[in-house]
Amino acid sequence: MEIFKCMHCELVFVTGQALGGHMSRKHSGRSSKFNHKKDVRAKREFERMKLHVAKKKYFENMNYDYEKMMQNIEGKMKAKSLINRSQIKKIKASLTEGEVYSSFK
Numbered sequence: 001m002e003i004f005k006c007m008h009c010e011l012v013f014v015t016g017q018a019l020g021g022h023m024s025r026k027h028s029g030r031s032s033k034f035n036h037k038k039d040v041r042a043k044r045e046f047e048r049m050k051l052h053v054a055k056k057k058y059f060e061n062m063n064y065d066y067e068k069m070m071q072n073i074e075g076k077m078k079a080k081s082l083i084n085r086s087q088i089k090k091i092k093a094s095l096t097e098g099e100v101y102s103s104f105k
Contacts, residue, residue, distance in 0.1 A: 046100065053103045054092035058084070 003012050004019040008027045013019040028034065059066040059079065069075035 046097075049104060050092055050095055050100050051088070053095060053100050054088050055079075055083075056103070057091050057095075058088050 001014070003014065004016050005012050006019060006022060006027070008023075008030060011022065013022065023031070056066040059069065059082075062082065064079075064082075066079070069079045
């Protein structure tokens with residue numbers, strides 16, 4: 001029978017899954033892989049927020065209410081037909097961190 005030993009506190013577990021759960025609860029933040037994973041997730045979330053703000057600004061420039069358009073399928077289809085990806089990419093690139101976070105408050 002294989003045993004799984006915690007490298008931080010010497011506890012022993014009979015399954016790798018139990019050790020993984022223990023590590024997540026008791027030693028989160030001590031693993032470089034876990035910290036890297038958290039950083040990647042945070043960057044992705046910020047990029048999603050930034051894209052949302054860029055789309056909102058793009059449609060506001062065309063006098064459309066982006067939030068209202070996204071509430072039903074007809075609005076989503078209209079938004080999809082009006083979208084200009086290169087313009088949104090330019091808007092997204094010009095956004096500052098402060099602009100992104102202030103849009104979600």
